[in-house]
Amino acid sequence: MFISSLLLRFEQKGHGIPESLINDVKNITQKFFDLPYEEKIKIKLTPATGYRGYQRIGENITKGIPDMHEAIDCYKEIQEGMYGALGKTMEGCNQWPLNPPNFRALMEEYVNLCTDLSRKIMRGIALALGGSPFEFEGVRAGDAFWVLRIIGYPGLSGAKDQKKPENNIGCGAHTDYGLLTLVNQDDDITALEVRNMSGEWISAPPIPGTFVCNIGDMLKIYSNGLYESTLHRVVNSSPKYRVCVAYFYETNFDAAVEPLDICKQRTGETKQFGRAVYGEHLVSKVTTNFVM
Numbered sequence: 001m002f003i004s005s006l007l008l009r010f011e012q013k014g015h016g017i018p019e020s021l022i023n024d025v026k027n028i029t030q031k032f033f034d035l036p037y038e039e040k041i042k043i044k045l046t047p048a049t050g051y052r053g054y055q056r057i058g059e060n061i062t063k064g065i066p067d068m069h070e071a072i073d074c075y076k077e078i079q080e081g082m083y084g085a086l087g088k089t090m091e092g093c094n095q096w097p098l099n100p101p102n103f104r105a106l107m108e109e110y111v112n113l114c115t116d117l118s119r120k121i122m123r124g125i126a127l128a129l130g131g132s133p134f135e136f137e138g139v140r141a142g143d144a145f146w147v148l149r150i151i152g153y154p155g156l157s158g159a160k161d162q163k164k165p166e167n168n169i170g171c172g173a174h175t176d177y178g179l180l181t182l183v184n185q186d187d188d189i190t191a192l193e194v195r196n197m198s199g200e201w202i203s204a205p206p207i208p209g210t211f212v213c214n215i216g217d218m219l220k221i222y223s224n225g226l227y228e229s230t231l232h233r234v235v236n237s238s239p240k241y242r243v244c245v246a247y248f249y250e251t252n253f254d255a256a257v258e259p260l261d262i263c264k265q266r267t268g269e270t271k272q273f274g275r276a277v278y279g280e281h282l283v284s285k286v287t288t289n290f291v292m
């Protein structure tokens with residue numbers, strides 16, 4: 001296993017998710033995005049669906065600029081009234097396409113395995129922070145909220161003005177919102193970029209059978225900045241369509257997140273991050289992410 005301070009990369013060996021499943025979810029994703037628009041729009045994402053479902057290219061925006069990707073967004077389901085006013089925006093059932101067949105079963109199996117894997121990684125991170133392995137259980141992340149983004153990025157088309165990579169930002173620079181992300185990206189296309197401490201963008205090329213693992217905003221707060229939520233973006237400058245399935249492991253939806261005592265001690269009580277309620281953070285993002 002290779003670990004750098006910017007991103008963790010969990011190689012095939014030992015992470016326990018079969019490479020065949022990792023590939024199957026990408027292949028079925030490609031098949032879905034290959035379908036005609038009329039088919040995809042049957043599961044359209046709207047505020048009324050709890051922001052679950054399909055968004056066409058340019059509908060998601062990052063810092064005001066439309067992202068050149070289409071996606072299906074899925075979230076752990078929230079029953080009506082479960083978190084009161086806090087949960088209202090995200091209430092709803094996931095919208096799974098009926099075509100290609102088996103899509104839902106495959107993705108749900110994948111989510112279950114990613115959830116188990118992420119819980120284990122968080123135990124390792126808790127130990128590394130000097131805590132007990134169970135820091136991220138119970139009211140923190142014992143009932144972890146998850147997000148699945150099934151994403152497709154068009155390649156550079158032949159049109160002259162679209163040949164410039166700066167006109168094809170697949171996803172603008174952002175940080176992820178929760179604890180950690182398992183990015184399952186297409187083999188053979190290098191498009192994901194991560195910003196390092198010197199402010200340079202470095203590529204995170206795909207390694208078959210592995211995940212790129214991003215740290216999210218809630219882990220930055222818990223660790224009092226010992227872990228940074230890394231700025232990253234996607235630029236697909238290849239002529240080929242690129243797919244990616246990103247799994248996000250988050251805290252409990254209603255978790256009030258603040259720096260852990262063990263981390264405050266290690267950072268000399270200097271840096272301070274404010275308290276955040278994860279569900280509020282997510283809702284503030286989701287409600288500003290779309291132009292519909």
Ligand SMILES: N=C(N)NCCCC[C@H](N)C(=O)O
Pocket residue numbers: 060061062063147149171172174175176177248285289
């Ligand atoms: N759940 C996560 N992390 N989704 C990542 C999407 C990032 C782009 C979004 N428009 C934004 O500006 O955040």
Ligand SMILES: O=C(O)CCC(=O)C(=O)O
Pocket residue numbers: 149151171176183185192232234244246
């Ligand atoms: O496509 C990728 O490699 C990353 C996607 C991403 O950063 C996100 O959805 O948050």
Ligand SMILES: [Fe+2]
Pocket residue numbers: 174175176232
């Ligand atoms: Fe991201």
